[in-house]
Amino acid sequence: MSAGWVFFGLGAVPMLLLTLAVLYAQFTIQCSIRIASKTHCPQCGSMLGRTAVLAAKDRYSSSISEWMKQNPGLRVRLEAPEWEIECPTCGVTVSFFPVANRTSETAKLTQKASPVIGD
């Protein structure tokens, strides 16, 4: 076994793990998007739909990057993100927690909504 192969072998393992982690994260986020878009609005009962969910997800991502820009050096815990999905039919805002795959009615009791500063 040449040195090149050893180097390749050592490098390939973390690369593979990283790829798997990224794929897993994408899989779970797609799963959450699917569940959220099939969630019914608590006010009017219509399905929230993929468009509203994706908009909420984008809003959440940009609010986090905005927050991190304003608070450099502070660490944000992202384990409990919250998507504020606007119902396309009646306009009510439904909080969805992708980690728990639940809306606020059941999840707010156990999940923290906003980013927590520090440790």
Ligand SMILES: [Zn+2]
């Ligand atoms: Zn509605």
